[in-house]
Amino acid sequence: MNEAIESLGSFQPVLEAYTADIAQRRSDEPLTPHDGEWIAVGQLLSHARKVPVPQRERLLAQARKTIRSLLGKTSWTQGPLLDAAPPGDGRILGPRIRLLCEQIEDAGAIHLSDALVGAYLLSGDEIDALERGRIAALRARLAWKRGDHVTAFERYRRVRAIARRIGSAELEVRADVGFAVVARQRGNYPAARSAARRAVEIGEANGLARLAAIAHQSLMVAAVVSGDLNTALQHSWLAYANVCGDVVEEAAHLVDTAQLFLDAGHADLASAGFAAALERQIPDRIRLPALGGAALAAARQGDVHTIQRMAEAVRRAVDDGVLPYASVVARLDVAEALETIGHLDAAQSFRREAETVAGAHRYHELVHRAERLPVTRRAPETVQPLTPATLEIGAAVRALAGAGA
Secondary structure, eight states: OHHHHHHTOOOOOHHHHHHHHHHHHTOOSOSSTTHHHHHHHHHHHHHHTTSOHHHHHHHHHHHHHHHHHHHOHHHHHHOOTTSSSOOSSTTOOHHHHHHHHHHHHHTTOHHHHHHHHHHHHTSOOOOOHHHHHHHHHHHHHHHHHTTOHHHHHHHHHHHHHHHHHHTOHHHHHHHHHHHHHHHHHTTOHHHHHHHHHHHHHHHHHTTOHHHHHHHHHHHHHHHHHTTOHHHHHHHHHHHHHHTTTOHHHHHHHHHHHHHHHHHTTOHHHHHHHHHHHHTSOOOHHHHHHHHHHHHHHHHHTTOHHHHHHHHHHHHHHOOTTTOHHHHHHHHHHHHHHHHHTTOHHHHHHHHHHHHHHHHHTTOHHHHHHHHHGGGOOOOOOOOOOOOHHHHHHHHHHHHHHHTTO
8 A cells, every 4th residue: 555655656735735726826815615624624634644543534534524515415426427437335435535626626726636635545544446546547637737747647657557457447548548638738649649549449448438538639639730620520529429418528528619610610610519518507617718719709700799798708707716727718719809890999908807817827828819919810711621520510519509508
């Protein structure tokens, strides 16, 4: 057990990690109303390893109670949707810890998420090899989100090693999905395609559709980079099909599909895709890019009313504390759309807000986009022909939008 823990790397104390996340936000405001409960769970787990077994069990029971309250009954019972099966026992803590850490990650507290799962690994709770592999994959993702590709790669190697030792197709796919993402971020698209194809093949052969969907996303990005938007659309739509029934993930893939139609010059199909996503109950991390994309698609069609509606919705949805990057991009999308229809004062307001936030967070490419926006008008779009397969995808997207998704 100690060898397995040590191989996953060092762990930051919970309070120190939370302080680091708050410092990165450049604000003393809490991330969410639940910050204190997250820290309390981390402190319970951190203390558990320092006490005798009877006291440890009481601390773990208290952590379990708090996590169940934070997750709610449905999420507590289902566990992480990427897992091959839900946790079969109410006392099993590992999957619920990962689900909580994913929520903390979504709130922008990557250091705290890693510290909390690290505290759990050291808590003395019984953790089987499959769960250790899943935790290693989570920590690998947190590493690449921090920009540490070396650590991420090594953690995915750890996931693959566990997969082969215990014969787990799920962990094999998680490792390949991770290798594909890290390779993509390093610009090694041949390696990304190879790993993603393995993940799709193994995942779909073993009923791991949600994991296969992530691999299709990597293949989608690789196709975009090579200029093959028709192939990219097919992978985006396969990803959508693989998450059927999960409203949030369906919406995320609809946004990807809509953006691809927009990039291909088919603004009408893009509008349908963004509309289908926005008709769902979705978190702001998906809503913001959908709103911005819908504004741009409307601008290509001269739809002033939709642009104004999207601008108002972006004003309400932006959150520079929790979702700074997505908030900046959405503002810039709206600014570009408003400029296209000649609403220059409103466009300038969105642009200035975006530039301020982007500068504070050192989003250099977004600062550059904001600086160019007032003097740069988009050239007329080149419409890329769609294949019969992608025309069918377009028809399906239209149907979703027309049916209220």
